[in-house]
Amino acid sequence: MTISRRDIMLATGTAALAATAGPISRANAADAPSDRRFKPVRTLNGWTLPWRMKDGVKEFHLVAEEIQHSFAAGSEATCWGYNGSTPGPTIEVVQGDRVRIFVTNRLKEHTTVHWHGLILPNGMDGVGGLNQPHILPGETFAYEFTLRQHGSHMYHPHADEMTQLAYGMMGLFIIHPKAGEAVPVDRDYGFILHNWALHPGTWRPDPSVMVNFDLWSFNSKVFPAIEPLVARTGERVRIRIGNLSMWNHPVHLHGVEFVETGSDGGRWPQSQWRREVTSTVGVGQMRDIEFTAVPGDWALHCHMSHHTMNAMGHDIPNSTGVDQSGLEERIQKILPGYMAMGQNGMAEHQDHTDAGHQGPANTLPMMAGKGPFGNVEMGGMFTVLKVRDDIRPGDYNDPGWYVQPKGSVAKRVSTDPEFGSPHRKPA
Amino acid sequence: MIKARPMWLKPYLLAVALPLLAVAVAACATIPAGQDQAAITALLQDRKAETVGKGDEALAEMMTKPMTLDSAVQMSIVKSPSLALIYGQLGLDQAEVLEAIEIANPRLGLSSLSANEANIETQSLTLPIADLILLPARLTLAKQARARARYQLASALLDVQLDVEAAWYQAVAAEQSAQMRSAVASALKTSADLAERYFNAGNITELDLNREQAAASQALIAAQEAAVSAKAARTNLDNLIGLRPTDYLWTLSSALPLPTENDDRVDDLQSLALTHNLSLIAAEQDLSIWDQVTVTRQATQWLGDTALGLERERDRDGARASGPSLDLELPIFNQGQAKTARLRAKRDLAKAQSAQIRLNLGHQIVARADELQRRRQVVALHSHDLIPQRQTIVARSQEQQNYMLLGIFGLIEAKTREYEAYEGYIEAVRDYWLARVELTRLVGTRLPSTPDILEIGPSASDIVAPSVSSPMPMPQHDHAGQP
Numbered sequence: 082m083t084i085s086r087r088d089i090m091l092a093t094g095t096a097a098l099a100a101t102a103g104p105i106s107r108a109n110a111a112d113a114p115s116d117r118r119f120k121p122v123r124t125l126n127g128w129t130l131p132w133r134m135k136d137g138v139k140e141f142h143l144v145a146e147e148i149q150h151s152f153a154a155g156s157e158a159t160c161w162g163y164n165g166s167t168p169g170p171t172i173e174v175v176q177g178d179r180v181r182i183f184v185t186n187r188l189k190e191h192t193t194v195h196w197h198g199l200i201l202p203n204g205m206d207g208v209g210g211l212n213q214p215h216i217l218p219g220e221t222f223a224y225e226f227t228l229r230q231h232g233s234h235m236y237h238p239h240a241d242e243m244t245q246l247a248y249g250m251m252g253l254f255i256i257h258p259k260a261g262e263a264v265p266v267d268r269d270y271g272f273i274l275h276n277w278a279l280h281p282g283t284w285r286p287d288p289s290v291m292v293n294f295d296l297w298s299f300n301s302k303v304f305p306a307i308e309p310l311v312a313r314t315g316e317r318v319r320i321r322i323g324n325l326s327m328w329n330h331p332v333h334l335h336g337v338e339f340v341e342t343g344s345d346g347g348r349w350p351q352s353q354w355r356r357e358v359t360s361t362v363g364v365g366q367m368r369d370i371e372f373t374a375v376p377g378d379w380a381l382h383c384h385m386s387h388h389t390m391n392a393m394g395h396d397i398p399n400s401t402g403v404d405q406s407g408l409e410e411r412i413q414k415i416l417p418g419y420m421a422m423g424q425n426g427m428a429e430h431q432d433h434t435d436a437g438h439q440g441p442a443n444t445l446p447m448m449a450g451k452g453p454f455g456n457v458e459m460g461g462m463f464t465v466l467k468v469r470d471d472i473r474p475g476d477y478n479d480p481g482w483y484v485q486p487k488g489s490v491a492k493r494v495s496t497d498p499e500f501g502s503p504h505r506k507p508a
Numbered sequence: 509m510i511k512a513r514p515m516w517l518k519p520y521l522l523a524v525a526l527p528l529l530a531v532a533v534a535a536c537a538t539i540p541a542g543q544d545q546a547a548i549t550a551l552l553q554d555r556k557a558e559t560v561g562k563g564d565e566a567l568a569e570m571m572t573k574p575m576t577l578d579s580a581v582q583m584s585i586v587k588s589p590s591l592a593l594i595y596g597q598l599g600l601d602q603a604e605v606l607e608a609i610e611i612a613n614p615r616l617g618l619s620s621l622s623a624n625e626a627n628i629e630t631q632s633l634t635l636p637i638a639d640l641i642l643l644p645a646r647l648t649l650a651k652q653a654r655a656r657a658r659y660q661l662a663s664a665l666l667d668v669q670l671d672v673e674a675a676w677y678q679a680v681a682a683e684q685s686a687q688m689r690s691a692v693a694s695a696l697k698t699s700a701d702l703a704e705r706y707f708n709a710g711n712i713t714e715l716d717l718n719r720e721q722a723a724a725s726q727a728l729i730a731a732q733e734a735a736v737s738a739k740a741a742r743t744n745l746d747n748l749i750g751l752r753p754t755d756y757l758w759t760l761s762s763a764l765p766l767p768t769e770n771d772d773r774v775d776d777l778q779s780l781a782l783t784h785n786l787s788l789i790a791a792e793q794d795l796s797i798w799d800q801v802t803v804t805r806q807a808t809q810w811l812g813d814t815a816l817g818l819e820r821e822r823d824r825d826g827a828r829a830s831g832p833s834l835d836l837e838l839p840i841f842n843q844g845q846a847k848t849a850r851l852r853a854k855r856d857l858a859k860a861q862s863a864q865i866r867l868n869l870g871h872q873i874v875a876r877a878d879e880l881q882r883r884r885q886v887v888a889l890h891s892h893d894l895i896p897q898r899q900t901i902v903a904r905s906q907e908q909q910n911y912m913l914l915g916i917f918g919l920i921e922a923k924t925r926e927y928e929a930y931e932g933y934i935e936a937v938r939d940y941w942l943a944r945v946e947l948t949r950l951v952g953t954r955l956p957s958t959p960d961i962l963e964i965g966p967s968a969s970d971i972v973a974p975s976v977s978s979p980m981p982m983p984q985h986d987h988a989g990q991p
Contacts, residue, residue, distance in 0.1 A: 281913050282904065394908070397915035398716075402709035403702075411698045412916070415691075415923050415972070418906045419916070430912060440911035441904060447912060 118175050119257035120265075122321065123477060125272045125300045125308045125464070127253075130170035138181045138225070141172055143194065145216075145238070145250065146187035152277070152296055153306035156391075156445045159285045160249040160301075161188060167249030167301040168273050169236070176231040176259035182224045184216060188245075191215035194224065195239035196254060197365070198345035201226035209240035216240075231258035232347035233321040233367040235273060247288035249301055251275065251325045258348055266371060267316035267474065272299040274362060274383070274462065276326040281392050282441035291327060295392040296445075297383065297461035303391060305450040305457075307464035309479050310381065312374035313472040319371045320381075324362040330388065333359040334370070334466065336379035343369035359384055374468040378452075378483040383462035391445040391460035401426060431456045453482040544658055551662040555784055556954035557669050561586040574761045577676050580749055584672040587750030594664045612636040615815070626824030634817030634835060638808070645804045649797055656793040663786030667949065668748075674945045675745040680760050681938035682734070682741035687968035688931040689734040692924045693727040699920040700724035720917065727924075762969065764937045765962035767884050768944075772957045774877045777947070781869050784952035788869060791862040798855035805844075805851050813837045869950060876947040883940040890933035898926040930971045937965060 113131025115121070121129060132139045143163045150160040150167050163169025174180055186192050193216055195207035205226045209215040216222045234254040238245035253271045275298050278290030299307045312318045319342070322332055340354040345367040362368045382389050400423030405412075409421040420438070422429055427447075434446035435456070450457035457463075469480050494500070552559045558581050562570070567586060570579045585591070617632035639646075703720035706712045746755060782788065814837055820830035905922040908914035948955055 281908060281911065392911070392913060394913040394915070397912060398706055398917065399711040400706075400916075401711070403705050403711060404709075405702065405705060408698065408702050408705065412702070412920070415695050415698070416902070416906060416919060419909070419919070423912070427912070434911070438910045439907050441907045441913070444911060444913075 169252030171253040271321040281444040297388040304463035339372035632819040637816040659790035679741040682738040686734040686738040689731040693731040696724040762967035
């Protein structure tokens, strides 16, 4: 057997921790070994699970448990996750690694973990009742298998799946190719798309909802709490997008034509790469996209416009075009807090909520976010790719707002609605 | 030798003494009318009822302020037409009593018999001796019957006051309910008008528009019905008080008092009723009367229709003869069994009625006291639970509407449900007081738990007045960052 330099580095780097007992937590992640065979994935608003090497097997330890989670400031909930977070920590390995993953169940019902898209022995596939007994509350099971593929994958429960997914139990499982990247990337990001029925005024998601969700998230966060993606101009950026929600999502990135380069079927050959500006990630799928970063603040979002809004009513009467003059005062006599809105669209709503128009407890306004030019009027599955000329490699800090070069911003030329003589559709 | 007749038998003495005796006894058989009024007043005062009528000036002054419970009752004891009926009945009762103690008049007998051209003339004077012997007993019974009549009349007067109180609660509550119904109708009219704007903008269906309009129409109908009920309740009150039709301008108090802080113990109420319920006292008085009548009858039935008299005769030859006479009924064919049986039956009936009133009273007090306690709880459930919950629903609904999670129609509907909760509260307070009036009627006196001053609850106008003066101020729109 040929031992590669990578194998030696791997063994050396992890030897010191071979005797470490107990699960590796975020607290001691800094002491965890690193695998230099790949550039680590940056999990938006998340973290990577440390491991230890034991007898040539990478050991990971997941803990399924109830957690307190914040979707954004002003929206907190009791969720379920792994090791204190939703999504759970990203597991990063290399093709060919043998892994042993302990799963301790601290929920009050049974669980299992399915390794989505992985090729492994049937008994490790994680479907409770089918492939294995359920992991009962308090029990720890061990999953052990060798990674025979590469690609972007996920892990999630396969016991009471609807409920446990609805509460946030999921995570990324990234398998880097053993042979390395055909086209190396400078920045590698990952996030999972999800949806939450956190009804306005409540503190626990409702697992029984199938279509009318309240919150749409990247890694269980909603705009403006989703971490921006940061890159230096000219860097090659990969974004791995997984979807464990109940809906397909056309994820659109402004500013570039990217290429779809992989999935949970593995890294695609270059001949299969496809140019897009929007990549639809189906339920249960992963999609990798890559591009060369160009300077600016570029919106990255699901293009289903409702998915870039936070909670909104779906059955309220449409107020567009409704003149409430004269009636607003009559309503205010019985409901002093009432304010007529929506006659000309919903843009004014963010002004109202930013000015303090009170909503239900623990509920985010439908649209939020302030940019350098005013209200961004977004929520949900929306974040920003921030590319600057002067960002150092490996620096993921938010560089602030982009300052456009002079003369390159759309500018006002008139305030007269009758300005110019635009063509109209012929009669 | 002719034995001298005793002085008392001397005819001329008898002729003078007997009538004088009869007149003297008859004179004792009356009771001054003024004693009745004083006794009735005392009975009412003992039961903490109103007794003193105010003068015209004071009554006119009362009518410049809203009609409170006290002013309604005070007005009624002066003007209520029922009082005239009651005092008229008192006059009738007095007449019946007088009849009961009347002594039969003396009888003067005259005859002139002719035979052989000469006349025999006879004169006689008889007095109903049985009546005279029984007069003291009958006088006592008459006084007792008069007392019974006073109890009954005081009870009727107390009932008038309690009827006025009940009518006042009904009228105030009906007026407040009508105002709440009007507020609901106004809110739903606003909702319907808004729905029309939505429909005109093409945003809701004709079906949804008509749903809103129908709700508004239904509410307006209910408001009109409530106004009719309020008018009827006010008319009833004015009628009981004795106001003129033109006195409807005397405004009612705008709110009902809140329930008292404490309840009375049922045992205490039961004891109080035995000594204060005038119907029971009258019934027991009645039994006492019939008991005595029966005993007196049993002791004196042998007297029958006995009469004592004086007879004088002048014979054909001018000789005169005179002397006492005795007309004695012989109990041969009957011994007055029918009359005795009737008296015993009346006594038994009185006994049964008294027992029934007492039993009924006991049960009714238990039931009414329980009802009063539950009515109090219903009021508390409204004020401590339902209304705050409805207010919270409105507040939370407003927040949802602020965030476009709830439509305006849903918010207005929540507000009308809050109004309805208040209306339910007003009716619950009314029902509490009506139950208390009925319990007072049963006990026969103001309940011990009645405080001197009662806290007044919210009025309909308090309820519908907005609590926040203005909505959130709008921010200034700007276009920051434009070059």
